[in-house]
Amino acid sequence: MITMANESAKLQPGNPSKPELARVIAASSFSGPLPPPQILQEYNRIVPGSANRIIAMAEKQADHRRRLETQVISSDVTNSRVGLICGLLIGLGGLVAATIIAIYGNPQAGVGMGFVTLGSLVGVFVYGSRLRIKERQEKWARNEPIGR
16 A cells, blocks of 8 residues: 655745755555555445455465465375375385396396396485475475474
């Protein structure tokens, strides 16, 4: 909300014939889901019941945000579980294939495939851990709540 005061003319002390103009501009702002009580009161004065509607709208928006956050957390947990299961299946499949190759075919190729499988799983685990640590440090630097 910006309000402007009247321009006023004053005579300059050194030159009485030349007036000095002064302009005063005052501004106020707010942030958050609800305006300050004075503004709510003005809304209510202009449109009766509008303050209650504004408060109800803010409450509805807050509930919506909470539901979305709950869905995101639930989705993250599901994605994490699916990732663990897929990693387990890929790792077991790779180790079984490496064992079969080592027993019935080329032992060196089987050992190499086993190392590649285990190395890949360890690499993915280390990468994910570093990514989570970096994300938490960034959130901590921005003073946001850490959800994961």
